[in-house]
Amino acid sequence: LRYAAQSLMAPLSSMALVSNAFFATYLLGEKLHFEKDLPPMLMIGMGNVITVLSANHRGYKQLSLTEFSFLVQRGPFQLYLCMVSIGVVLLVLLRQRYADQVARAGGREFANQLLVAKVGLFHAAAGCVLCVHSVFLSKASMLILAEATDNLRQPALIGVLSGWIGLGALWVYTLNRLLGEYDALFIVPVIEVVWSLQSMIGGGIFFEEFAAISPGRLMCFLLGVAVNISGVWLLSRRHDRRQKSAE
Numbered sequence: 001l002r003y004a005a006q007s008l009m010a011p012l013s014s015m016a017l018v019s020n021a022f023f024a025t026y027l028l029g030e031k032l033h034f035e036k037d038l039p040p041m042l043m044i045g046m047g048n049v050i051t052v053l054s055a056n057h058r059g060y061k062q063l064s065l066t067e068f069s070f071l072v073q074r075g076p077f078q079l080y081l082c083m084v085s086i087g088v089v090l091l092v093l094l095r096q097r098y099a100d101q102v103a104r105a106g107g108r109e110f111a112n113q114l115l116v117a118k119v120g121l122f123h124a125a126a127g128c129v130l131c132v133h134s135v136f137l138s139k140a141s142m143l144i145l146a147e148a149t150d151n152l153r154q155p156a157l158i159g160v161l162s163g164w165i166g167l168g169a170l171w172v173y174t175l176n177r178l179l180g181e182y183d184a185l186f187i188v189p190v191i192e193v194v195w196s197l198q199s200m201i202g203g204g205i206f207f208e209e210f211a212a213i214s215p216g217r218l219m220c221f222l223l224g225v226a227v228n229i230s231g232v233w234l235l236s237r238r239h240d241r242r243q244k245s246a247e
Contacts, residue, residue, distance in 0.1 A: 025185075032185060043231030044193055050224030051200060054217040055209070063143035065156050071206055080205045088130050095122035108181075120182040121190055127178070128194040131171035135199050136206050137164035193232045197225060 025032045071077060098119045105111035141160050144151050151157045178187050204210045213221065 023184075037185065040231040040234035041189065043227055043234065044189060047193075047224045047227030047229075047231060048196060050227060051196075051221055052224075054213070054220035054224065055200065055204075062147040063140060064147050065144060065151060065154055068140055068144060068160070069156070071208075077206050080202065084129060084133075084202075088126050091122050091126035091129065095119055095126060098122065117182075117186065120178065120187055123174075124178055124187055124190045125194050127171065127174035128191060129198050131167045131174065132195050132198045133202060134164050134167035134171060136203050137161075137167065139203070139207075190232055193228050197228060 098115055102108060102111040102115055102119060105115070108116050137160055141157065141164060144157055144160070175191070178191065210218070
């Protein structure tokens with residue numbers, strides 16, 4: 001994170017999708033249907049490749065506390081924070097709405113599995129959109145320390161580190177809940193894609209990584225986003241297919 005743009009590094013975590021497919025299948029006993037599950041996984045990977053190729057490959061090498069304060073107070077980032085706050089609230093409300101429907105149906109075992117999947121989808125999305133900001137806080141912390149180790153005595157940096165640790169702890173708790181309640185072959189791809197996209201967007205806005213992207217590269221970036229979202233949607237339908245085959 002210190003030596004490259006966050007919007008470039010974020011998609012590389014998609015390699016976890018490949019390892020998850022093998023571990024979940026051979027260690028957890030979950031079923032992987034290659035003819036149905038492999039194409040959307042390939043779409044997710046392809047979307048990440050496109051976004052990496054079109055992203056900004058340059059980034060900050062060090063950052064002063066003054067520069068960090070300036071980046072935080074910039075209009076585009078403040079607007080981004082407002083949109084993220086509204087988005088998290090809406091996702092939490094949608095998650096609660098579908099969770100109530102599952103409860104009225106008699107619980108997870110008796111409810112429509114597509115409905116259960118929606119609960120997991122919105123739960124994962126809300127957690128990712130909020131907790132992914134631990135990434136830019138960790139990157140900012142490293143850059144600030146690279147500028148001067150004496151910054152560790154500054155209350156501002158202590159606040160940044162506290163935010164990083166707090167969001168990181170919240171994400172560990174959320175991730176454990178998601179993995180314990182949902183099919184890993186479904187929830188891990190959702191987490192990876194939402195996390196990667198949000199990390200690219202948030203990091204790109206905060207560190208001004210989109211400023212040097214040409215219109216052509218921006219179109220490629222948006223194409224990669226669209227391919228990623230399509231792959232997530234197709235992969236999430238595996239719950240619907242599984243329910244129909246059981247019936």
